[in-house]
Amino acid sequence: ALASGPLDLGDLISSDTAIIIKGAGVAELSFGYSTSMWKTDDSQLFAGIRANYYKVELTRFAQLIDNADNQSLRDIFDDNKDNNLIDSTGFGVDLGLLWVSEHYRAGATFKNINKPSFDFNSLDTSGFTDPIILAELQKSDTYEMEPQLRLEGALFSVNQNWVFGVSLDANAVDDPVGQEFQWATASAAYATDSFFLPGFRVGYRANLAGTELTYLTTGITLFDSFNL
Numbered sequence: 001a002l003a004s005g006p007l008d009l010g011d012l013i014s015s016d017t018a019i020i021i022k023g024a025g026v027a028e029l030s031f032g033y034s035t036s037m038w039k040t041d042d043s044q045l046f047a048g049i050r051a052n053y054y055k056v057e058l059t060r061f062a063q064l065i066d067n068a069d070n071q072s073l074r075d076i077f078d079d080n081k082d083n084n085l086i087d088s089t090g091f092g093v094d095l096g097l098l099w100v101s102e103h104y105r106a107g108a109t110f111k112n113i114n115k116p117s118f119d120f121n122s123l124d125t126s127g128f129t130d131p132i133i134l135a136e137l138q139k140s141d142t143y144e145m146e147p148q149l150r151l152e153g154a155l156f157s158v159n160q161n162w163v164f165g166v167s168l169d170a171n172a173v174d175d176p177v178g179q180e181f182q183w184a185t186a187s188a189a190y191a192t193d194s195f196f197l198p199g200f201r202v203g204y205r206a207n208l209a210g211t212e213l214t215y216l217t218t219g220i221t222l223f224d225s226f227n228l
Contacts (some may be wrong), residue, residue, distance in 0.1 A: 017176050018128070020137065022120075024176030034098070043101040052092040052107075054145075056118040058176060059084045061135070062137055090116040090143055106153040117144040118176075146173040159186050161203040163189050172209035180210035198222050 034048030041080045060086050093114045098107035120141050128134050154165035165187045172182035189201035199221040220228050 006082070018062050018133070018137075020060060020062050020123075022060040022177040022185040023058070024143070026176065027055040029053045032094075034096075037214070042097065046100065050094040050096070052094065052112075054090050054092060054116060054118070056086070056088055056090070056142060056176070058086050058118060058120045060120050060123065062123050062128070074076050083119045084121045086119055086121045088118045090118060092116045103156045103158070104154065105156075108152070109150045111148045111150060115144055115147060117142045119143075140150075140178070143176045148173045161191055161193070163191075165189075171210075175179075175210075181207050182209040184208055187217075195223060197210065219225045 015025055030050055030052045032048055032050035034046045036044050037047045039048040091114070092112040094109055094111045095113060096107060096109035097151040098105060120143065123137050123142070125134055125137055128137070149170040150166065150167060152167040154163055158161050165185075167183070167185045169184070172180045175181055183205060185203060185205045187201060187203035189199065191199045201219050201221075203217040204214070205217060206212070224228070
């Protein structure tokens with residue numbers, strides 16, 4: 001911007017420049033039902049529905065930059081998170097199809113088709129004066145779980161001990177704090193025929209959006225029942 005006089009940095013420091021800090025926790029309990037829709041000699045098509053019960057904790061607050069002093073973001077968050085925490089619950093509905101054959105399976109799940117939403121706490125905007133910024137601060141007062149399509153497939157060895165699987169989220173959606181996620185996974189697992197020898201699995205996960213984090217994962221199955 002052009003100015004006729006010298007720039008006063010004090011005017012910038014005392015502006016409505018601010019940060020918004022958000023935190024979230026999500027617990028999920030799911031109940032599912034599926035049934036065979038069609039059969040051939042060696043394959044079946046299953047259709048299913050899943051109800052997800054969500055318990056969501058959300059918190060957010062706005063901090064003027066010139067009031068932040070020398071506190072770190074972690075200090076500011078720890079000082080404010082409990083005073084602004086809101087608990088809410090809701091249900092999401094998933095629909096899916098799965099084609100299962102002797103040596104492969106392929107399917108798709110459409111998650112959260114009903115778009116469950118959860119409320120954030122109201123922001124304390126008493127220190128703000130700019131009407132544009134005030135309007136912006138009130139925009140994200142809810143978190144809505146957007147529908148997401150997940151595709152999956154797997155191949156089985158002849159003896160059914162080995163399985164190689166992949167899955168892909170077809171679209172990116174936002175998490176509670178506004179970060180996009182779209183996961184792609186690949187895995188391999190071996191199931192033993194012995195009750196005493198453990199099975200094992202390894203996997204690779206990559207977020208194709210947002211943080212673009214990647215993970216290597218591993219696990220074992222003990223006594224045909226306990227997964228770690």
